[in-house]
Structure formats: structure tokens, C-alpha cells
Amino acid sequence: MIDGVIALYIFMLAAFTGYEVISRVPVILHTPLMSGSNFIHGIVLVGAMVALATADSTLVRVIGVIGVFLAAGNAVGGYVATERMLQMFVAAGKKKGKT
């Protein structure tokens, strides 16, 4: 479906995008940001789902279940961790507004 050269274009543009988006981030957000990007590669979940869906042997099925389990942990854990951290910045910002 995705032609080889087209895939390379996607790679290239996505790489520039990632580099540019991050380069403007202040240091205080580096840890939440690492956590946020950690969440985003949780999209591996959809790949793991597709891989498990096509399973037709026990071995592949077991690996697929492990994959989906791990990917779901990546996505959900990454989201919870990032949101909790960022929520604190909101709280600190509001206190600042009051004083």
C-alpha cells in the first residue's frame, strides 16, 4: 500500500517535524515531554492488534497477546504519567495567578 519511496518521504518529513517541534520546548518541560513522546509511540498498539488479529498458530497468538499487552501498557501508562505531571504545572500556574 505504501510505496517504498513514499515511505522514505514520510520518514524524512516526520523526522524533521519531530526535531522542530521539540527544539522549542523549555527545559522545565523536558521530563513531561519525554513522557509525552513515550505515550505517542504507544501507537504501536494498533500494529500489535493487527498482528494478533492475523494469528493462526498458538506461538504467534502468544507473542501477539504479549505484544498487545505491552503496547496497551505503554499507551495507557504513558498517558497517565504525562497527564499527572502536566496537571501539576497547571496547578502551580493557578497559584501564581492568585498571589
Next chain:
Amino acid sequence: MDYAHSAQELVQLSYLAAAFLFIVGLKRMSSPLTAVSGIRWAGVGMVLATIVTLLYVGLGDNPNVRLNVALIVGAIAAGGVLAWVSGKRVAMTDMPQMIALYNGMGGGAAAAISAVVLYGGTEQSVTHLTIAAVGGFIGSVSFSGSLIAFGKLQGLITKSVRFSGQKLVNLAILLATIGFGIAVVSGYSDGPLAVSLFFGFALLLGIAMTLPIGGADMPVVISLYNALTGLAVGFEGFVLDNAAMIIAGTVVGAAGTLLTQLMAKAMNRSLANVLFANFGESSGGGASTVTGSQKPIEASDAGVMLAFSQKVIVVPGYGMAVAQAQHKVWELCQLLIEHGVQVKFAIHPVAGRMPGHMNVLLAEAGVPYELIADLDEINAEFDTADVALIIGANDVVNPDARTNKASPIYGMPILAADKAKNVIVIKRGQGQGFSGIDNALFVLDNTRMLYGDAQSAVGQLIQAVKAAG
């Protein structure tokens, strides 16, 4: 056929939307004001992609589709609930190792996709198999390496395993992995045994690479594995023809690489240095040049000193994070502010366990932004400070980094705490810090040491300041 085709197109469109939401989300995460909305946008993208994918695979014509979909739902529920509960419960100070853990899971998932492709023996082109194998290799290293990083930060693994010839052993493991990888991809030996050995050696490499790395370098390593997982996801996305995975994985790979470089630079370390040399090895010669003795101070005296200062600059470090003393520290500072003392926090870029981690902890304690200054802003101000209060920080205030060319941290940008009129250092004991380097600041004439765990020492200071009236 038409129906299947349009369903396929709908899936692709939802992936496009997800990729868009991820990038917008990352962008919004780059400012404190929009950051929370950023992660939510990205979250919407993830939920959209997951639901559409589930519906799509549920409509497949594989005879096992019911069983497989049931397994998918079960595995998502199990992994999701575990991660949700652990992520909600963990203390903020332990966040870095949780990031390592979740990241490792992503790497493991990418490796699992690769394993399905390689074990499955489906008729794929050599190009596809190669990309699958490379992604599987990177994902496996990231998986086992991240778990070791988690173990180290969690305190489950306390030793850094080092032995002579370690690099040669690691090289041998790497070559074995590549050898089996080539055998599998070329079809020379594509039985399950070769595939298993390929993954086994890749996992071993992640463990062997990470074990010798010391705790101080862990943030850089976690960031690197984060980038690697992104890359692995991107590669597996190509294998599965999945544009959302290619885009999201590559964006994270590029962003993570930049973030890793920024962190290594702030620590005055090159990435190669972190991975292939150890702090202990390089520090032997220059470490013993610090002479003089540390001069202790009682909490009551330190409290008086603080209470009658005009200006105090607080330098929090790893020790404050470990002792979870951020709330106490802010309580002390509020007390000082009531006394008319001007208080500022000086944050070194790599203070704490990760860049920005200290800001997260101070934000948790409720410290307002405007009291927090970074390295460049604050360094000119130490001259005017009566007291620099160092709480569990060490290398980031070591003046040797400026003056002693033999020191392993020579050249690292540091906070000029030694320029303050008085320095009070809260430290657990007389030993060396994380990196095992002696600190010239601790023996200066104007430095006083307050020994104790950051939590209890700051508690004593609070009492002392109250007593000072």
C-alpha cells in the same frame, strides 16, 4: 471487495487524523499553558486509532477472528488497567523509572510485532523482513535495556556490573545478533530456532549495555531508549503498511534523539561517553585533588543565618528528590519570605533525575514559576546572595568544573553557588556524590555542612527559623 476497500480507506483516514492529533499534541506540550490540552489531543488520537482498528480487525475474514479479537480486548484490558493503576499510584519522585518501564513495554511490543512477522514465515520480501528484523532488534534492546534502567532507578539493581573486556563481550553479543538476523532475513536459516536466538541475543545486548551504566547517566539512557522505541515502532509501521506508526514512531525517534543530545550536553558528556565509558574509569586521576575539611553546622545556627539574610538562593538536587523533601523545602521558603527574605530557586538543567524533573517536583509542592530561575539567569545573582542553600545537590555546584582541568566534570556548566557569601550544604554524609567525585565547594571557608536526610534537615531548619523569630 469494494466494501473491504472502503473500510481500509476509512482506517487509513483515521490513522491520518491520529498522526495529526499526535503532532498537534506534541506542539501544545511545548508550552506550560497549553501542555495539558496537548496530551489530551494526543490521547484522543490514540483512542480513535485504537477503536477504528478494533472494528476493522473484527470484520476480518480470518476463521479465528472471534478468538483473536477476544484476546486483543483481554490483553488491552489487562495491560491498560495495570498501567493505569501503577501510573496513578506512583510518587512523583519515582516518575523517571515509570517512564522507563512504559517505554520498555513499547519497545517490547515493537519486538513482538517483528517476532510475529519473522516467526510467521509469511511470504514477505527481503526488504520487509530486513526492516522487521531491524525494528525487532532495536525494540528488543530498548525493552530489556529499559527494564534494567527501571530496576536501577527503583533500587532493585544497586550494582553497576563492570569487568575488563566488557566491551569485547558486548561486541560479540552484537555480532551474534546481527549474524542470526542476517541468517533469518536471507532465508539461509529461517527456522524458529534462528529467530529465537536472534531475539535472545538482542535482549541480552540491551541488558549487557545497560548494566555498567551508572545512576547519574540513567536519564540520558532512558531518553535514548525512548528514541529507539520510537524508531522501532516506525520500522514496524513500514512492515505493516501503517502510516500512523511510521509518522508517530519517526517523530518520537527524532524528538527523542534531540532530547538525548540536549541532556548529554547539559551534563557535559557525549553520548558515546555515556554508553561506552564509565564515570568511575575516567575519574581516577583528578578526583583526589580536593584538600581541606568539611565544616559542620548545627541546624539552629543555620536557621538563624537564613532568617537574617537578605537573599537566599536554594539549589535543590537529587538528594531532595530522593528524600521527597520538596514540600518541606517550600514550607521553609514561605517562612523565610514572611521574614522578608528574598528567596529564589536555582535549577541546573540536569538537577534531579531528568532534565525538568526538579521543576515538576517544585510545581507539585506549589512553588510559583517566577521564583524558579535556570542556570543562565541565576549565575550572575549568586554574588548578591547571603546564603546559597544546597539541598542534596553535588556535581552541579562543584567549582572544579570551572577550574580543575583534571576533573572528569571539567567544562560542565555549573551553578556558581561558591560565589555566595555563605554556603549551607544539606547532605546525607561526608561521602562522595552520585558520580564519585570529590566536591571542592564542600571544603571552602564559607561553606558549612548540615548533615542529614533532606527531609529531616529541612524540618529542623523550619523549627530553627521559627525559633529565631
